[in-house]
Amino acid sequence: METLLRRQLIRPILLGQPFVCIATQELGVGSMYLFDYNQILADGQYLIPLWINSTEFCIESDAKLINSLCFEKTHPLVHISFPETDFEIKFPPIIWDQTSDVSVKLRRTINALDSATQTELFQLLNRNPLEPMSCGDREQLWDRRYYLYDCAEALPKVLLASHTWESTALSDIYAMVQHWSQLSPVDSMQLLLPSFPDIHIRQMTVQWLKKLSSDELCDFMPQLVQALRFDAYIDSPLIRFLLESSLESVRVCHHLYWILKCNINDQTFAYRSRIYLNSLLAIVGESTNLMIDRQENLCRSLSSICDHVKSAKESQRLNTLLLELEPVNDYLVCHIENPTVLPLSPSMGVCGLDVKLCSYFPSNSLPLKLVFKNPDTKTSLSSLEAIFKAGDDLRQDMLSMQMIQIMDKVWLKEGLDLRMVCFGCVATDYRKGMIEMVRNSETLRKIQLEHGLTGSFKDRPIAEWLQKHNTSELEYHHSVENFTYSCAGYSVATYLLGICDRHNDNIMLTTCGHLFHIDFGKFLGDSQMMAGFKRDRVAFVLTQDMAYVINGGDKPSKQFQFFVDLCCQAFNILRKNANFLLSLFSLMMYSRISGLNVEAVKYIHRALMPGVTESEAMSQFTRMIEESLRSRFTKFNFFIHNLAQLRFTGDHNDQMLLSFIPKKFTKESDGLITGLEALDCYKKYEPEKVYYYVLRVERQFQPDPSYIHRTYREFIEFNEKLNVSYPLAKFHILPRSSNLIRSNTRDAAIQRMQEIRVFIEGLMLLADEISHADIVYTFFHPLLRDQEGANQTTINISSPPGLSSFPRLLCPYSLLSYK
Known part of the structure; x- marks a missing residue:
C-alpha cells in the first residue's frame, strides 16, 4: 500500500489465442484509477468496459490514449473484485511547510560548479526532449538539482529525473517546485504533457497559465484542450481555469466551444468533451447560447x-x-x-x-x-x-495555421516583422469546417496563366502582376518589400512544418505583395506522390519568378542577400524556442490528427537542426535556398498542375471566368464594345511554338481601339464556357485538332482564323443577354501580355499561296441597337 501512487492506474487486458496461431493477441483493454477524485481507494465490485479494436481504435497504438471509461454499448465488460473493508482508505495527505526555508538553504548557483560539469548539464538540458533519459543522465540531473534553481526551463527535466513519486517523496518535490524559478506561462505548458501526471504539479502549472492574456489563451487553446485528456479526473484545475476564462472573454468561450466540438468524434475523448461542452453551455448565459445555436444552425x-x-x-x-x-x-x-x-x-x-x-x-x-x-x-x-x-479534415489546416501564427508572434516578440498574412480556419464538425478568405488575393497559378499555359517557366509574371496592381513607383516598391519579407517568413514556416503538395494553386499573393500559403492537408513531410515519385523535392518553394521580384530583375542583387539574411534570422529565432514549439506539437500528438504522431514530432526536432551553431544553421538554410532556387522540378510541377486544371476556372462560375484571366470584367467596368475586327496572327515560342490571334476592339467613348492577343486554345475554352452557360444558344463550334503537330503550322493558323471569324460573327448576332454577357467582356479585356504582343511580327494573311485574302470583319456590334 505504501508504494501506491496517487494516480495509480490499472489496465485490465483481455487476451485471446486464435486456433491457427500460438501467440496470444490483445482483444480489449480498459482503465481505472485505484483512487477516486476524493482520494478514496477502490473496494468492492466493479464492472470495467473494455476498448476493443475497431476502424477508429487500435489497441496497439491507441491504448496510451485511454484515460477514461469506455461508454460504447456493445463493448465487453470485465468484472473486478477488490477487498471490501468497513472503513475508507484514503491516500495520505501531503503535508509540507510552504514557508520552510530548507529548500532555500540547499539552493546553489550553477556557477558554483566547474565549467566541465556546467557544460554537461547544459548539453543534457538541450538534448532532444522526445528521447528518454538514461539512468546516468537522470541521476546526474537529480543530484545537481539544487544548482539549477535559477534555470527555470530545467524544471521539467529535473521532475522527470525524480527517483520516485511515492507519497513519502512528494513533500520534498513540492517544496523544490515551490522555490524553483517560475516558468513562463508558455514554457510551463510542457508540464501538461502525460509525462507529468501528478495533480499538484498540474495545479501549479495552471496557476502559471493564469498569467496568459485572453488572446494568448486563444492562441494555445488547441493544446490546452488536448491536455485535458491527460488529467486523472474529469474535474480538474485546468478545465476550471478554461471555464472561468470563458466567463471573462467571449472570444475564449467561442474558441473553447469549437475546439471541444471537433473532439466529440474521438472515441477516447468524446465522453469528456461532451461533459465539458455541456458545462460550458450551462454557465455562459442565454445570449452566448443563442449565439452558438445560430452558428450551429x-x-x-x-x-x-x-x-x-x-x-x-x-x-x-x-x-x-x-x-x-x-x-x-x-x-x-x-x-x-x-x-x-x-x-x-x-x-x-x-x-x-x-x-x-x-x-x-x-x-x-x-x-x-x-x-x-x-x-x-x-x-x-x-x-x-x-x-x-464538407469532406476534408480541417484539423490539419487549423494546426498548421495556428503554428504559423505562433511563429509570427515569436518573430514579432524578437523585433522581426515578416509581414505575414494569416487567416482563420475552424473545424465545425467531423470533416467539416469554415475557412476565412483573404481579400484582394490571387493564386500563383492564375497570375502565371496571364502569361499563358507555360507561365510557370517565365521570370516576369509575379513582378508584372504586382506592377499592374501597384501603378506608382512608391506603391510597387512597398509591394516588393511586402513580398520579400512574407516570402522569407513562409519559406521558413513551410520548411519547419514540412508543408507538402505545394503546387501553384496553394500559393497566393495579395495585391499589396504579401505571399502566403493555403491548404495544409499534407504536412510534416508527408509528400504528395505522382507516378511513384515525390512531387515535393525541395525544402520549400522558391522559384525564379519569386527571385525576379526580390532582385528587381533577372540579375542577382543585394536585395536577395537581404532576403537570405531574413530567412536565416527567422530560422535561428525559432531554433531558440525549440522546446516551446516541440511542447506544442507533443501536446497535439494524441489528438488523432492524421499524420501527427511521435515520428512527426521528431521530424520537427530534426528540422530545427539541434546540436549545430547559429552560423552552421545559417549555412545549411542558405544551401536549401540555393537548392530550391535551382530546382527545375518545382516549375515543372506547376506546369503539370496547370494542365490538370485546364477544365477548371477556379470556382463555381466556370461560365463567368476563364483560366487565363483571373477575375470577371463587365460592360460597366470596361465600356460598351462597339466593334470587333479579326486582324492577323503571329507565332511565339514559350518555349514551344504557339500562334496568337490579334483582334481589334473598339469601345464606346474610347477614341483609341485596343488590341488583344489570344491563342486558339483560349478561344476553345471561351467557346466551351459559352456553351455551358447558354446551352440553348447556337454557337459556331470551333473544331479541335487531334494532330498536335500538324495543328501547329502556319497553314493551320490561317485556317483557324476563318473559324474564329465565323465564331465571333455568330456570337455578336445573338441576344444582348449573351453577346453582352460578363464572360464576353472578360475574354476581350486587355491583358498585360497584349501590350507585349503589339511588337510581334504578324503573318501576312493576304498572300499565302492557294488561299484568298481575308476580308476585314466588321463586328455586328456596330449594327446592334441597345435598349
Whole structure:
C-alpha cells in the first residue's frame, strides 16, 4: 500500500489465442484509477468496459490514449473484485511547510560548479526532449538539482529525473517546485504533457497559465484542450481555469466551444468533451447560447447544401447552390438586429448573403465560396468572404495555421516583422469546417496563366502582376518589400512544418505583395506522390519568378542577400524556442490528427537542426535556398498542375471566368464594345511554338481601339464556357485538332482564323443577354501580355499561296441597337 501512487492506474487486458496461431493477441483493454477524485481507494465490485479494436481504435497504438471509461454499448465488460473493508482508505495527505526555508538553504548557483560539469548539464538540458533519459543522465540531473534553481526551463527535466513519486517523496518535490524559478506561462505548458501526471504539479502549472492574456489563451487553446485528456479526473484545475476564462472573454468561450466540438468524434475523448461542452453551455448565459445555436444552425444548413451540390448534375450545381442559399440568406436577414456570428471569430457578425456572388470551387470536395454581408456600415468592408468545406479534415489546416501564427508572434516578440498574412480556419464538425478568405488575393497559378499555359517557366509574371496592381513607383516598391519579407517568413514556416503538395494553386499573393500559403492537408513531410515519385523535392518553394521580384530583375542583387539574411534570422529565432514549439506539437500528438504522431514530432526536432551553431544553421538554410532556387522540378510541377486544371476556372462560375484571366470584367467596368475586327496572327515560342490571334476592339467613348492577343486554345475554352452557360444558344463550334503537330503550322493558323471569324460573327448576332454577357467582356479585356504582343511580327494573311485574302470583319456590334 505504501508504494501506491496517487494516480495509480490499472489496465485490465483481455487476451485471446486464435486456433491457427500460438501467440496470444490483445482483444480489449480498459482503465481505472485505484483512487477516486476524493482520494478514496477502490473496494468492492466493479464492472470495467473494455476498448476493443475497431476502424477508429487500435489497441496497439491507441491504448496510451485511454484515460477514461469506455461508454460504447456493445463493448465487453470485465468484472473486478477488490477487498471490501468497513472503513475508507484514503491516500495520505501531503503535508509540507510552504514557508520552510530548507529548500532555500540547499539552493546553489550553477556557477558554483566547474565549467566541465556546467557544460554537461547544459548539453543534457538541450538534448532532444522526445528521447528518454538514461539512468546516468537522470541521476546526474537529480543530484545537481539544487544548482539549477535559477534555470527555470530545467524544471521539467529535473521532475522527470525524480527517483520516485511515492507519497513519502512528494513533500520534498513540492517544496523544490515551490522555490524553483517560475516558468513562463508558455514554457510551463510542457508540464501538461502525460509525462507529468501528478495533480499538484498540474495545479501549479495552471496557476502559471493564469498569467496568459485572453488572446494568448486563444492562441494555445488547441493544446490546452488536448491536455485535458491527460488529467486523472474529469474535474480538474485546468478545465476550471478554461471555464472561468470563458466567463471573462467571449472570444475564449467561442474558441473553447469549437475546439471541444471537433473532439466529440474521438472515441477516447468524446465522453469528456461532451461533459465539458455541456458545462460550458450551462454557465455562459442565454445570449452566448443563442449565439452558438445560430452558428450551429448556419453550419447545418451549409453542410446540407454541400451534400445537395455534390449530388446534383454538374450542369445544375450552380442553380442548386444559389437556390438553396436563399433560405439561408432569409434566416440571416431575419436576425439583422442581432447578427449571426461566423464560427471563424465572434467579431465576424453577418446579416445576409450576397447570393449571386456565392460560388463553389470545382475540387473533389466542392467547397462553397460564400459572400456574407457585413452589418457594420462604419467599416470599408461591405462583405466577408469564407469557404465552407464538407469532406476534408480541417484539423490539419487549423494546426498548421495556428503554428504559423505562433511563429509570427515569436518573430514579432524578437523585433522581426515578416509581414505575414494569416487567416482563420475552424473545424465545425467531423470533416467539416469554415475557412476565412483573404481579400484582394490571387493564386500563383492564375497570375502565371496571364502569361499563358507555360507561365510557370517565365521570370516576369509575379513582378508584372504586382506592377499592374501597384501603378506608382512608391506603391510597387512597398509591394516588393511586402513580398520579400512574407516570402522569407513562409519559406521558413513551410520548411519547419514540412508543408507538402505545394503546387501553384496553394500559393497566393495579395495585391499589396504579401505571399502566403493555403491548404495544409499534407504536412510534416508527408509528400504528395505522382507516378511513384515525390512531387515535393525541395525544402520549400522558391522559384525564379519569386527571385525576379526580390532582385528587381533577372540579375542577382543585394536585395536577395537581404532576403537570405531574413530567412536565416527567422530560422535561428525559432531554433531558440525549440522546446516551446516541440511542447506544442507533443501536446497535439494524441489528438488523432492524421499524420501527427511521435515520428512527426521528431521530424520537427530534426528540422530545427539541434546540436549545430547559429552560423552552421545559417549555412545549411542558405544551401536549401540555393537548392530550391535551382530546382527545375518545382516549375515543372506547376506546369503539370496547370494542365490538370485546364477544365477548371477556379470556382463555381466556370461560365463567368476563364483560366487565363483571373477575375470577371463587365460592360460597366470596361465600356460598351462597339466593334470587333479579326486582324492577323503571329507565332511565339514559350518555349514551344504557339500562334496568337490579334483582334481589334473598339469601345464606346474610347477614341483609341485596343488590341488583344489570344491563342486558339483560349478561344476553345471561351467557346466551351459559352456553351455551358447558354446551352440553348447556337454557337459556331470551333473544331479541335487531334494532330498536335500538324495543328501547329502556319497553314493551320490561317485556317483557324476563318473559324474564329465565323465564331465571333455568330456570337455578336445573338441576344444582348449573351453577346453582352460578363464572360464576353472578360475574354476581350486587355491583358498585360497584349501590350507585349503589339511588337510581334504578324503573318501576312493576304498572300499565302492557294488561299484568298481575308476580308476585314466588321463586328455586328456596330449594327446592334441597345435598349
